[in-house]
Amino acid sequence: MIPWRRLGRSLRLRLTLWLLAGVALFWLVSLAYVVAESGKEAEELLDARLVASVEALSAAPLGRGDAPPSSGPPGKRQRKAGKHAGVLVLDPEGGEIVRFGALPSNADLSRLADGFHRIPGKPGWRIYAATRSDGARVFAAHPLEAHDELTEDLVEHSVETLTLGALALALFSWWAIGRGLRPLAVLSHALRQRRPDALEPVALPDAPQELEPVVGAVNDLLARLSQAFERERRFTADVAHELRTPIAAIAAHLDAALVEGNETRRREALRAAREGTTRAAQLIEQLLTLARLGHDARRPRRTIDAAEVVRQEVALLWPQAQARGHALEVDLPETLPLLLPPEPLALIVRNLVDNALRHTPPGSTVRVSLRREGNLVRLEIEDDGPGIPPERRETLFAPFARDSTAPGTGLGLTLVREAAELLGARIEPGESRLGGARFTLVLPVLHEAPTR
Structure with a gap:
């Protein structure tokens, strides 16, 4: 029944x-x-x-x-x-x-x-x-x-x-509509019988014309899931590789400290092990942040002052800039209300400014500017450092895409890209007016913040 x-x-x-x-x-x-x-x-x-x-x-x-x-x-x-x-x-x-x-x-x-x-x-x-x-x-x-x-x-x-x-006519209609909807039952049965890892396209011979968009949408979803799972597999393999390196180094330094009789060399081995644990902790923290971004995307939007968010993040990085002798310049409006979740915007500012401070020589200039142009908001972080070669800009946001000698975990720009996508924005690398690198966040204003 x-x-x-x-x-x-x-x-x-x-x-x-x-x-x-x-x-x-x-x-x-x-x-x-x-x-x-x-x-x-x-x-x-x-x-x-x-x-x-x-x-x-x-x-x-x-x-x-x-x-x-x-x-x-x-x-x-x-x-x-x-x-x-x-x-x-x-x-x-x-x-x-x-x-x-x-x-x-x-x-x-x-x-x-x-x-x-x-x-x-x-x-x-x-x-x-x-x-x-x-x-x-x-x-x-x-x-x-x-x-x-x-x-x-x-x-x-x-x-x-x-x-x-x-x-x-009612009885005939009930029978005829049921017969006309039978291909939906066939499609449903075919999907239920699939293995969880079977992501190849659904084949439905003689599908009626009205059902073709549904089959096409299902196959498109399966294709995107297949691509997403493949990216996750590659990402998991990269994470395992990136974690294996500092853990192996930590183990080697600890083994050396255990057998080393010279106190100075033993302390150097322990210090190197401590640096390895710091790098591993940074990597794990970045991975947790990347996982939290998907959860933050489901939070409701609220009115924030984008200028104040940028100002606070720059202030937190000011001691780091002073320690390296950098000039940290800001060009912000007094206020810029937007209807956004605040966490992704703060993460973008924090990672891009930190990236500029770490990849430029001591005494460099890092400039942060924010402005609204019609229905677009532009956030620019630029420096006068060595810049980014054009051939590297295509893979710049891939996980762990960094020079072997560069500091960091290789996930900072990946987090920036993910956060920008959550905001419906795009991130554009380019050449700075100062001569170095420039990253521009272009954010469409889809929802106006209510005025008080």
Whole structure:
């Protein structure tokens, strides 16, 4: 048995209900049309019966007291129409020749002209009068309630037909929609039967045209997952390699310290081991930061002062700049409200400024500027150091992409790229106006910060 909650989410049921809603609308319009047309049809049928009765009496020779001649074998509706009909034939002097069935008692029929007449009252009457060639007058009449009864009969028959047709269409629609949605079940079954590591494209032969975008989207997702898993595998291998190096060095220095008898050389070995642990700790901290970025992306945006965020991060790095004799310049607006998560922006500033301080000679200049240009915000960190060769800019943001002699873990710029993507921004390396390297964060302003 299908649970009601699950049934309420059924695409098959929704399509069927939408189709039946259209059928119901058509049914109501058809019913209104049938009611209107049934009244006209009943009137035409009854009038035709009156005319047929009068014509039969007009053509037949009659004597006083004769029964009226038949106008042919009546059908079901004709019997319904003629059930209450009455006929009257008057000679030219007004005497009755034939009288049959019910006739109006509240009207002098001899005064009526040839043609159709309606006599109001309870009951009202519909009368047709004609004059024979011998001067006799012929009248046929039926009560108006016969019209209502025949109309109800016609409407009832039409409603039965429409209702049976609607039910048949509902059943057929349920079956046809289920058959049309069968390729979705085939696709669902194919995906459920896959192994977790099977990321090759889904093949669905003879897929209907409407399902091709879904299959294409699934295959596109599988391709992106395959690429992401491949990047993760390479990244994991790189991490293992990067961690193995300092750990092996630490172990070697500790082994040397254990067997070294000279106190000075033993202290040097311990100091080298301590530097190795520091480098390993930095690497682990960078890896944890990289993992936290994905979690930070799910945090809601809030109004921050981007200028204040940059100012605080630069202030934290000021002692490092002074220790190396660097000139740290800032060009910031007084305030720049943006609707952003603050953590990625702070990480970008911290890593780019730290990168500039560590990769430039002592006494260099590092400049940080922030400005808004229309719907873009530009953050620039530039220096007057040796710069970045153009051939290295393509792989600059790859994990562990650094010179073997360069300080650091090789993850700083990778973190910058990931943080920029979380902000919907792009990071552009280039040549500084100071002669060294320049990194520009270009951030589109997609959401204006509310004004206070």
